[in-house]
Amino acid sequence: MAVPVDVPGGVPVEVPVDVVVWRAPGPASFAEAAARYAELRSSPLGAFEPAVAAFVRELRRTSPDPASPVSWDEALTVGVDAVIVHVVWPGQRQVLDLVALLASRHGLVCFEPARQAAMS
Numbered sequence: 001m002a003v004p005v006d007v008p009g010g011v012p013v014e015v016p017v018d019v020v021v022w023r024a025p026g027p028a029s030f031a032e033a034a035a036r037y038a039e040l041r042s043s044p045l046g047a048f049e050p051a052v053a054a055f056v057r058e059l060r061r062t063s064p065d066p067a068s069p070v071s072w073d074e075a076l077t078v079g080v081d082a083v084i085v086h087v088v089w090p091g092q093r094q095v096l097d098l099v100a101l102l103a104s105r106h107g108l109v110c111f112e113p114a115r116q117a118a119m120s
Contacts, residue, residue, distance in 0.1 A: 016092075017087050017114040018085065018086055018112075018113060019096055019100070019111065020036070020083070020085075020111045021055060021082060021083045021099065021103045021109065022052070022081055022083070022108060022111075023049050023052055023081050023107065023108050023109070024109055033113075036082075037084075037113055049080060049081040052078075052083060052106075055083065055108055056076065056078060056083060058106070059072060060072045060073075062098060064087075064095050064098075065091065065095075068089050075088060087099075
């Protein structure tokens with residue numbers, strides 16, 4: 001979900017958030033999921049693990065926000081066995097729900113660091 005940030009003038013602004021998807025047994029704790037997220041952010045890109053490849057193919061067949069110039073290609077960081085989705089659109093909750101649904105469909109773990117939520 002977007003993280004509201006207070007700015008001068010009192011109007012909250014939504015800040016883009018990440019959601020991470022990977023193939024592994026579900027993390028036992030927030031600490032394990034957070035450690036995996038940090039590891040993925042620092043790892044080089046590589047070849048897809050089959051379940052992650054299927055997830056990315058299905059995700060790219062959807063439209064995160066038809067009115068936005070930002071595409072999935074610009075919003076995905078893809079590693080060997082994981083994807084970081086940079087959620088930058090209005091209606092972020094719907095995008096996060098879509099990512100979680102598709103991750104579940106492909107047997108992947110889904111982690112939202114901003115909410116400290118790990119799902120599988």
